[in-house]
Amino acid sequence: xxxxxxxAVLLTLSSAAAIAVPFGSQSVxxxxxxxxxxxxxxNAGAIMPIASLTKLMTAMVILDAKQDMNELIEIERSDxxxxxxxxxRVPVGASIPRxxxxxxxxxxxxxxxxxxxxxxYPGGVPAFKAAVRRKIVALGMTNTVIEEPTGLSPNNRSTAxxxxxxxxxxxxxxxxxxxxxxxxxxxxxxxxxxxYHNTNRLVGAKGWDVGLSKTGYTQEAGRCLIMSIKAAGKNxxxxxxxxxxxxxxxxxxxxxxxxxxxxxASNGRVARSSPIRVASRAASRTPRFSASAPAIIKASSGRVxxxxxxxxxxxxxxxTKKKVVVERKRRH
Numbered sequence: 452x453x454x455x456x457x458x459a460v461l462l463t464l465s466s467a468a469a470i471a472v473p474f475g476s477q478s479v480x481x482x483x484x485x486x487x488x489x490x491x492x493x494n495a496g497a498i499m500p501i502a503s504l505t506k507l508m509t510a511m512v513i514l515d516a517k518q519d520m521n522e523l524i525e526i527e528r529s530d531x532x533x534x535x536x537x538x539x540r541v542p543v544g545a546s547i548p549r550x551x552x553x554x555x556x557x558x559x560x561x562x563x564x565x566x567x568x569x570x571x572y573p574g575g576v577p578a579f580k581a582a583v584r585r586k587i588v589a590l591g592m593t594n595t596v597i598e599e600p601t602g603l604s605p606n607n608r609s610t611a612x613x614x615x616x617x618x619x620x621x622x623x624x625x626x627x628x629x630x631x632x633x634x635x636x637x638x639x640x641x642x643x644x645x646x647y648h649n650t651n652r653l654v655g656a657k658g659w660d661v662g663l664s665k666t667g668y669t670q671e672a673g674r675c676l677i678m679s680i681k682a683a684g685k686n687x688x689x690x691x692x693x694x695x696x697x698x699x700x701x702x703x704x705x706x707x708x709x710x711x712x713x714x715x716a717s718n719g720r721v722a723r724s725s726p727i728r729v730a731s732r733a734a735s736r737t738p739r740f741s742a743s744a745p746a747i748i749k750a751s752s753g754r755v756x757x758x759x760x761x762x763x764x765x766x767x768x769x770x771t772k773k774k775v776v777v778e779r780k781r782r783h
Contacts, residue, residue, distance in 0.1 A: 474493065474703050474706065475694045475695060475696075475699030475700070475702060475703050476493075476673075476674075476691040476692055476693060476694040476699065476700065476703050477493075477494060477497070477499070477673070477692060477693035477694070478493060478494040478495060478497050478499055478610070478611045478690075478691075478692035478693060479491055479492065479493040479494070479495070479611060479689070479690065479691055479692070479703065480492050480493075480495040480611035480612060480614075480615055480689070480690045481687055481688070481689045481690075481707055481710075481711075482615050482687065482688050483685060483686070483687050484619070484679065484686040484687060484688055485685070485686055490687060490710070490711065491689075491707060491710065492611075494611070495610060495611040495612045495690075496594070496610050496611075496612055497610060497611075497692075498594055498608050498609065498610055499608060499609070499610070499672065499692050499693055500605045500606075500607060500608055500669060500671040500672035501602060501607055501608060501609045501614065501667060501672060501675060501692070502602045502603075502607075502667030502668050502669040502671075502672035502675050503560045503562075503565075503601065503602040503650075503665065503666060503667035503668065503675075504602060504609075504614060504617075504665055504666075504667040504675050504677055505565075505597055505599075505600065505601065505602030505607045505667070506556050506557060506560060506565050506600070506601070506602060506665060507557075507617055507618065507621045507627065507631075507665050507677065508583060508586065508587075508597055508617060509556065509565055509568055509569060509583075509600040509601075510553060510556065510557055510568075510621065510624070510626070510627050510630075511586060511620060511621055511624060511627070512572070512579065512582045512583050512586055513549075513553065513568050513572065514553075514624055514626055514627070515582070515586070516572060516573055516582070518549060518571075518572075518573070519549065520548065520549050520550035520553070520626075521548050521549070521550065522548065522549050523546040523547065523548060523549075524546065524547055524548070524549050524552050524567050524568075524571050525544065525545070525546045525567075526541055526542065526543050526544065526545045526546075526547070526563055526564075526567055527543065527567070527570070528543055529566075529570065530543070530562075530563040530564075530566040530567045530570065531543065531563060532562045532563070532566075532601070532603055534603050534604065535603050535669065537562050537603065539561055539562060539563045539564075540559075540561070540645065540647070541555060541561050541563045541564055541640070542640065542641070543563075544641075545640050545641050546641075547564075547638070547639075547640065549568070549571070550626075551638050551639070552564045552567055552568060553568065553626070553630060554630045554633070554636060554638065554647075555638060555647060556568060557627065557630040557631050557665065558630055558631060558633050558635075558636060558647060558648075558649050558650070559647040559648065559649070559650060560650045560665075560666060560667070561647075562601040562602075562603060565600045565601040565602075566599075566600060566601055568600060569599065569600035569601075579600065580598070580599075583597050583600075584597075590613075590616050590617060590620050591616060592609065592613040592616055592617060593613070594609060594610045594612070594613050595608070595609040595610070595613045595614075595617075596608050596609075597609075602667055602669070602672075603669065605669065605671040605672070611690040611692055614677060614690045614692075615688055615690055617677075618663060618677045618679060618688050618690065619688065621663060622662060622663045622679055622688075627663070628662060628663050631649075631654075631663055631664045631665055632649075632654055632661050632662065632663070632664060633649060633654070634648065634649050634654050634655030635647065635648045635649065635655075649664070650666040651664045651665075651666050651676065651678065652701070653678070653701065653704060659680065659708075660680060660681040660682070661678060661679065661680055662679040662680065662681065662686070663677065663678065663679040663688070664676075664677070664678045664679075665677045665678075666700075672692070672693060673692070673693035673694055673695060674691075674693070674694040674695070674696060674697055674699065674700040675691060675692050675693065675694070675700075676689070676690070676691040676694075676700050676703075676704065677689070677690050677691075678704060680708060680711075682708045682711040682712045683711055683712040683713065685711055687707075687711055689704065689707050691703050691704070
């Protein structure tokens, strides 16, 4: 029985098959930017609400229109969130340059700022929505619907696979990458400098090289994240959807960076933890283990994979040539 199990696992790994690893987000996709190789995947085709990840699309459409970034936008009562009643530190009546409004929408994920960008698009909100639809088609995001610029509507929905396409497109806009990777900034509001912070606490944190970032949260969408990072000389983009808590989202990101760097994943507690798969295009399903003894398999990457079988299977990746150093850093 054990021999049959090991033979099946070895056959699966020979084509770089999936191996169960615990993560907290309900949908995950991690892609190596330079090669397009899928590094990690779980439910990447599941259609889910995307919350404020929407604002990356809003920013691209606004920038494509080549509007004057120095033009003052007055925040109006119609920009106030009447759906979720979310808070904002941007007061109604404030006149702010469009470039700073874009900064507030991307870095601080301010909903009034995002709403005002859609409202002041040439031709108004109907023209903005039409431009978003055209952009979705142009990017090949076949499972995406975006109805408004903030992400507050649960009808703004997409998949992790589509959102990687959106992230790759957004990363080609210097105005977006610069603004989403600011840890904080001071914006002039009614003649007074107000400090705003990035909603992603990993931006600016020690050891993190972030090239693009956007968080999202609504009750329907859970905690979401798009982030491009550089680790161990590799550039990768991750999409995390529907984590149960901010701590779960951060731990998922940490474990993704550790995986890319060839380190062992943290076993910290993650809310609503469920398996994720180390994937490739050849992978089709996760092997199931029923024996009590651990299986030790050499993966196609040249690393030794130890799989503890049973109902609570765990995976440990151990480099064959060097000792694993598990990074124990205080959470930011």
